[in-house]
Amino acid sequence: MQFTSERRLDDGVLEREFTLGEIPGILWTPASASASAPAPLILICPPPLGLSKMYPRLAGRARYYAAEYGFASATIELPGSGDRPRWAAAEQARADLRRVMEAGEPVGDEIVDALVLPLVEKAVPEWRATLDALLSLPEIGGPVGYEGGVISIGARLAVVEPRISAAVLFAGSFVPRTIFEEARQVTIPLQVLLQWDDEGNDRQAALDLFDAFGSKEKTLHANLGGHTGVPQFELDAGARFFARHLT
Numbered sequence: 001m002q003f004t005s006e007r008r009l010d011d012g013v014l015e016r017e018f019t020l021g022e023i024p025g026i027l028w029t030p031a032s033a034s035a036s037a038p039a040p041l042i043l044i045c046p047p048p049l050g051l052s053k054m055y056p057r058l059a060g061r062a063r064y065y066a067a068e069y070g071f072a073s074a075t076i077e078l079p080g081s082g083d084r085p086r087w088a089a090a091e092q093a094r095a096d097l098r099r100v101m102e103a104g105e106p107v108g109d110e111i112v113d114a115l116v117l118p119l120v121e122k123a124v125p126e127w128r129a130t131l132d133a134l135l136s137l138p139e140i141g142g143p144v145g146y147e148g149g150v151i152s153i154g155a156r157l158a159v160v161e162p163r164i165s166a167a168v169l170f171a172g173s174f175v176p177r178t179i180f181e182e183a184r185q186v187t188i189p190l191q192v193l194l195q196w197d198d199e200g201n202d203r204q205a206a207l208d209l210f211d212a213f214g215s216k217e218k219t220l221h222a223n224l225g226g227h228t229g230v231p232q233f234e235l236d237a238g239a240r241f242f243a244r245h246l247t
Contacts, residue, residue, distance in 0.1 A: 001133040013066045015059070020133055022084070023126050024051065025076035028059070029139055030066035038141025039072040040246040041134060043127060043164075045148025046075055047173075048119065050082035061147075064235060069243050072140055076130050078150070079122040090118055097174075101200075112174040116152050120179075124156050131163060143246045147238060151192075151209065152179045158186045166190070166245035168238045171206035172198050172227055180212050189217040191241045193234060198227045 005017040012031035017024070033039035042065055046054045062073035077083075080090050093114035100107055134140050147168035148154045154169045159182050171194040190213055194206050210220050219241075223231050 001136075009063065011063055011067055013063050020076075020126075020130055023076050023130065024082070024084075025074060025130060026051065026055075026058070026062075027072065027074045027134065028062035028066060029072040030070050032070050033072055033139040035138035038139055039070055040143050040145070040242075041140050042071050042073045042145045042147060042242060042246075043131065044073050044075045045123075045127070045146065045150060045153055046078065046081075047149040048078045048081045051075065051077050052082060061235060065239055065242070068236075069239055069247070071145075071239075071242065071246065072134075074130065074134055076126060079119060079126065087118070089114065093118075107174065109177060113176045113178075116150075116174055116176050117178070119150065120152050120156050123150075123153050124160065127153070127157055128161055131161070135163070145242045145246050149173065151175060155179050155183050155186060155209075155213075158188055158190075164188060166242060168193070168241060170230075171195075171209070172201045174202075175205055175209055180209060183209055183212040184214045186213045186215055188215060189241075189245055190215045191219045191221065191238060193230060193238075194220060194222045195227055195229060196222050196224050197229075200227055 001018050001020050003016045003018045007015050009015055014029045016027045030039055044058055058075050065071040065073050080086050096111050097115055143165040144163050145166050146154055146164050149170040150173050151169045151171055152175055154167055158167055166189045168191045192210050
């Protein structure tokens with residue numbers, strides 16, 4: 001991990017951009033974090049829209065977690081997003097999805113698999129490598145939480161990464177059938193956000209996935225509104241969920 005920039009924000013949070021190989025990311029640590037008092041960590045997985053576009057939302061969440069609960073937070077650019085290289089198969093899958101949706105046709109399993117599974121296969125190992133690097137820093141100590149909007153990435157990570165203790169997952173993305181099977185192996189505490197009127201989401205599929213998760217503690221927060229209409233109070237609800245499980 002190479003830190004490429006560093007600045008102290010006006011609330012005392014230290015924001016550092018980094019690269020891990022070809023993966024760019026950002027780490028936010030509270031002023032209280034030190035080798036003698038390492039901070040718990042939240043991994044914030046962005047949607048595949050590019051960190052520059054998502055920065056205000058990501059930084060706002062990270063600064064809130066730092067100020068209210070003393071958590072560190074980190075995010076990385078997903079494969080194929082931002083300035084990272086595109087790959088032809090993913091571009092074709094997105095084009096196929098647009099064509100089907102514009103025609104008002106159902107989105108079939110073949111398109112969902114081509115769209116989501118390659119991203120999961122690439123992103124999950126990158127998140128695990130990032131976690132290795134972050135936990136080697138003296139001011140970061142865990143436990144580790146995860147939150148994110150590509151729910152399939154979160155589901156896979158919750159199965160394969162034992163260092164993640166709890167997760168807040170955002171419904172609203174297409175989910176391959178194989179992820180439903182993996183969801184039954186998830187055992188960590190979960191909080192799932194669902195926008196009831198999400199124009200691009202299959203509500204029943206989101207409910208079925210929530211039902212499939214094998215966790216004994218899982219809570220569904222469903223709010224009226226479209227994809228971008230998540231109420232502000234859900235930020236505090238997620239922070240309190242992490243506080244129960246990371247402190």
